[in-house]
Amino acid sequence: MKKKFVAFSNNLLNSAKDLAPIVLVIAFFQLVILQQSIPNFFDIVLGTGFVLLGLTLFIYGLNLGLFPIGEALAFSFVKKGSLVWLLIFAFALGFGTTVAEPALIAVANEAANVAQLGGLINTEADLYTYAQTLRYTVAISVGFSVLLGVLRIIKGWSLTHLIIGGYILVIIATIFAPNNIIGIAYDSGGVTTSTITVPLVTALGVGLASSIRGRNPMTDGFGMIAIASLLPIVAVMIFGMLW
Amino acid sequence: MVNLLQPFIDMLVDVAPIVLVLFGFQVLILRQKIPNLKKVIIGFILVWIGLTLFIIGLEKALFPIGKIMADQLTAVSFIGESGSWENYYWVYIFAFSIGFSTTIAEPSLLAVAIKANQVSGGSIKIWPLRIVVAIGVAVGISLGSFRIVTGMPIHYFIITGYVVVLIQTYFTPKDIIALAYDSGGVTTSTVTVPLVAALGLGLASTIEGRNPMIDGFGLIAFASLFPIMSVLAYAQITNFLNRRKNNAL
Numbered sequence: 001m002k003k004k005f006v007a008f009s010n011n012l013l014n015s016a017k018d019l020a021p022i023v024l025v026i027a028f029f030q031l032v033i034l035q036q037s038i039p040n041f042f043d044i045v046l047g048t049g050f051v052l053l054g055l056t057l058f059i060y061g062l063n064l065g066l067f068p069i070g071e072a073l074a075f076s077f078v079k080k081g082s083l084v085w086l087l088i089f090a091f092a093l094g095f096g097t098t099v100a101e102p103a104l105i106a107v108a109n110e111a112a113n114v115a116q117l118g119g120l121i122n123t124e125a126d127l128y129t130y131a132q133t134l135r136y137t138v139a140i141s142v143g144f145s146v147l148l149g150v151l152r153i154i155k156g157w158s159l160t161h162l163i164i165g166g167y168i169l170v171i172i173a174t175i176f177a178p179n180n181i182i183g184i185a186y187d188s189g190g191v192t193t194s195t196i197t198v199p200l201v202t203a204l205g206v207g208l209a210s211s212i213r214g215r216n217p218m219t220d221g222f223g224m225i226a227i228a229s230l231l232p233i234v235a236v237m238i239f240g241m242l243w
Numbered sequence: 244m245v246n247l248l249q250p251f252i253d254m255l256v257d258v259a260p261i262v263l264v265l266f267g268f269q270v271l272i273l274r275q276k277i278p279n280l281k282k283v284i285i286g287f288i289l290v291w292i293g294l295t296l297f298i299i300g301l302e303k304a305l306f307p308i309g310k311i312m313a314d315q316l317t318a319v320s321f322i323g324e325s326g327s328w329e330n331y332y333w334v335y336i337f338a339f340s341i342g343f344s345t346t347i348a349e350p351s352l353l354a355v356a357i358k359a360n361q362v363s364g365g366s367i368k369i370w371p372l373r374i375v376v377a378i379g380v381a382v383g384i385s386l387g388s389f390r391i392v393t394g395m396p397i398h399y400f401i402i403t404g405y406v407v408v409l410i411q412t413y414f415t416p417k418d419i420i421a422l423a424y425d426s427g428g429v430t431t432s433t434v435t436v437p438l439v440a441a442l443g444l445g446l447a448s449t450i451e452g453r454n455p456m457i458d459g460f461g462l463i464a465f466a467s468l469f470p471i472m473s474v475l476a477y478a479q480i481t482n483f484l485n486r487r488k489n490n491a492l
Contacts (some may be wrong), residue, residue, distance in 0.1 A: 013408075014350060016344075017348055018348060018349075018350065018432070018434050019285025019434060020348065020436060021341075021344030021345050021347065022341065022344070022345060022435075024344065025337070025340045025341050025344050026308060026312065028340075029312065029316075029333075033333060034303070034315050034316070034321065036476075038311060038314055039311065040307065042434075043303055043304070043307070044303065044304045044307060044308055045304075046303060046304075047299070047300045047301070047303025047304025047305070047307070048300065048305075049279075049300070050299050050300025050303060050304070051295070051296075051297055051301060051305060051434070052291075052300075052305055053293075053296055053300075054293045054294065054295065054296030054297030054298070054299070054300055055293065055297050055433065056293065057289045057290075057292055057296065058259060058289070058293030058294050058297055059293070060286075060288065060293070061285075061286045061288070061290055061291075061292075061293055062286070062290055063286070064282055064283070064285060064286030064289065065283035065284070065285070065286020065287050065289075065290070066265065066283075066286060066287070066290065067283065068278075068280070068283075069265045069269060069277065069278075069283060070265060072278075072411045073265060073269060073273070076273055076275075077268075077273075081274070085272060087340075089268055089272075091266040092268065093264060095260065095262040095264070095480040096261035096262075096263070096264035096265070097261055098411070099257055099259050099260045099261065100257050100260065100261050100294065101433075102294055102297055102298065102301075103432070103433045103435050103436035103437065104258060105298060106298065106301050106306075106436065106437040106440070107436060107440050107463075109410035110306070110397070110437075110440055110444065111460070114444065114455050114456050114459060115456065117455065117456070118455070118456040120456075126267075127454075131354070133459055139260075146338075151300075152303075153253060155395070156448070158478030159277050159421050159424065160420060161246055162410055164408055164409060164452050167405045167409070168468065169371070169376045170401075170427075171398075171404070173250065174398045176404070179396075179451045180456040181455050182396075182397055182398060182461075183397055183456075183457065183458070183460030183461040186397060186398075186401055186460070186461055186463075186464030187440070187460045187461060187462070187464050188426070189353070189464060190428060190431045190463040190466060190467030191431065191463055192290040192428075192434050193429065194351065194429075194431065194432055194435045194436070195351070195432070196354075197349050198354075198428075198429055199298045199351070201355070202355070202358070205429075206348035206358070207448055210279060216418070217361055219459055222285070222359075222421035222422045222424070222425045223424060223425060224425070225424075225425040225428040225429060226421065226424030226427065226428060228428065228469060229427060229428035232464035236282065238412070
């Protein structure tokens with residue numbers, strides 16, 4: 001029990017460290033530069049408490065359940081030697097982790113709100129559908145990215161070539177995409193890969209690269225996140241063209 | 244009461260896919276039992292509750308504060324009558340400070356830096372890498388807020404950025420390229436993203452002539468692109484210095 005308490009307080013401390021720079025920078029600007037009062041100050045303090053507690057529980061829970069299983073699974077599939085299952089697993093891992101990614105949930109909701117203000121969405125139900133469709137679009141494309149990343153490691157394709165190909169796709173999609181989706185699309189690349197996705201996907205990549213002969217974990221193990229930051233951009237622009 | 248429970252129920256739908264993926268593959272495909280099942284279930288419940296609280300807190304604190312900062316930094320009483328872009332310098336300084344400080348403290352970046360240090364056999368140092376990435380994010384977000392202030396189209400910046408990255412890639416030692424590309428996606432954390440997104444939307448809705456839908460997004464894209472450049476530059480400079488030192492010997 002005591003050990004758990006120590007682990008939990010460590011997590012709480014880490015989340016506090018995560019928030020501290022934001023609080024410091026904002027406090028400095030408020031007190032020294034702007035010298036204005038903050039409306040709804042109490043709500044914001046309460047909300048910050050929620051963020052702190054929520055983030056702590058979330059990461060504590062990830063370390064307790066999700067990460068050990070995910071990493072063990074990644075290694076099992078690498079060892080199992082079946083390419084088809086490895087690829088299916090790679091897709092499912094990228095998809096599943098992205099759907100639960102908190103930053104993506106937040107940005108998708110915000111994008112839906114803005115789309116409503118812009119008159120693109122009219123009803124409450126559409127608001128929900130817009131945010132959900134956006135998120136699933138991103139999740140599916142991250143799934144494909146991880147699948148592609150795994151294929152790259154196995155086949156030994158050059159990352160630079162894939163990235164150049166990705167850039168070209170992004171540029172082509174930009175030409176055809178409506179103006180109001182471009183910003184959201186570019187953002188979704190950076191949003192998708194954070195708390196849950198990065199550790200699990202990196203584990204899969206580095207595990208795979210170290211188990212295949214002739215692969216170097218440094219040049220081959222990384223790079224998964226890079227692909228997963230590009231494909232969602234293209235996918236969201238396609239979503240924008242179709243909505 | 245229903246209102247209080249609703250977010251928890253919504254979030255269950257969000258956590259379900261990853262639970263299904265992990266359990267499904269473990270039990271149905273690999274046909275293995277889940278080790279420490281009790282611990283894992285407790286873990287998932289904590290993830291679920293934590294995610295819900297986080298999202299509630301986000302809407303109560305991080306989004307509003309980002310918008311308030313944008314409002315106050317662009318208020319006429321603060322920057323004066325003229326809406327010319329150089330009067331918004333506190334916006335750029337704020338964006339830089341938020342970008343730098345949150346990235347330095349970012350745990351997933353630290354994790355990647357440690358891993359990079361191990362696999363590179365110590366030639367990539369942890370602290371310089373963190374500082375370089377943080378500078379990249381900071382420059383990215385402040386340039387991104389400059390773009391919102393001026394209303395220039397985002398793809399001009401991003402596509403130029405891609406070209407720069409590709410040119411740099413050509414001149415960079417091969418073993419750092421994947422790491423540099425990854426550092427772009429890694430840096431923008433769960434706490435930073437909502438705040439920065441709110442800042443951008445706030446700027447786009449307070450500055451005259453800007454449309455939140457077209458101008459409000461994109462800060463995160465800048466924050467993901469610029470670290471790639473700064474890490475590639477860092478690799479080029481250390482490579483160059485090493486070579487010069489070796490030549491001198």
